[in-house]
Amino acid sequence: PRSTVMIACASSLLALGQAWERVAAGELDLAVAGGADSLCRTAYTGFGCLRAMDPAPCRPFSADRAGMNLGEGSAQFLLEPLHLAQARGAEILAEVVGYGASLDAHHPTAPHPEGEGAARAMAMALRVGRLNADEIDLVSAHATATPANDGAECLAVRRALGEAANRVSLTATKSQFGHTLSAAGAVGTFAAVQALQQQTVSPTLRLEKPDPRCDLDCTPLHARERRVRTALVNAFAFGGNNLCLALRRWEGR
Numbered sequence: 001p002r003s004t005v006m007i008a009c010a011s012s013l014l015a016l017g018q019a020w021e022r023v024a025a026g027e028l029d030l031a032v033a034g035g036a037d038s039l040c041r042t043a044y045t046g047f048g049c050l051r052a053m054d055p056a057p058c059r060p061f062s063a064d065r066a067g068m069n070l071g072e073g074s075a076q077f078l079l080e081p082l083h084l085a086q087a088r089g090a091e092i093l094a095e096v097v098g099y100g101a102s103l104d105a106h107h108p109t110a111p112h113p114e115g116e117g118a119a120r121a122m123a124m125a126l127r128v129g130r131l132n133a134d135e136i137d138l139v140s141a142h143a144t145a146t147p148a149n150d151g152a153e154c155l156a157v158r159r160a161l162g163e164a165a166n167r168v169s170l171t172a173t174k175s176q177f178g179h180t181l182s183a184a185g186a187v188g189t190f191a192a193v194q195a196l197q198q199q200t201v202s203p204t205l206r207l208e209k210p211d212p213r214c215d216l217d218c219t220p221l222h223a224r225e226r227r228v229r230t231a232l233v234n235a236f237a238f239g240g241n242n243l244c245l246a247l248r249r250w251e252g253r
Contacts, residue, residue, distance in 0.1 A: 013185025071178025098129025098246035115156025
């Protein structure tokens, strides 16, 4: 079976979630899932009309953030049941343990200001993965650097994780790669897998003046070594589409 998923900036995370569900249900022995997107004038012009673009390098979670930068890229993953991966001697990079999706239908382009739908997607990923909030060490954030998005996402993390949010590290990959649109969820997953493997959280670049609404540990300026056992990857798209994937470090058990 094959499918092409298109729900804007959450497309590749939905593809990963659906592929994982099919593999976990025993319907597939192997799945390749991810996303790719390329720069084009149509996308650039559209985001410009929405006043969502920053002509300077973007600054996620910053008080003076003024919009996003577009990027270009692709990330693809091979998903398979554990026993088959072990049988062929595969190098296991991480374990997918949960997945959540929600639709808040708040606005065609703006996120819910309190992060309501985003929080539900994260809570669902925790529930499906049978994870406690205090097991989460990292959130690979959607963090577009637009005025509306980043504060709402931080509120959503607090709603989903409660007091445990104070101990979580966030990273904004769009400060490094730009917003890769349909590929953004897969790119964020790549960053989370690297953090799980290397026990290092990648930095949110240019975060010098944090927004008071973004009052979490957003890993400003420099990478940081820390214990990363379990990570959430967020991708939020126009139309209120909210996706979250939960990953666990592979310990060879």
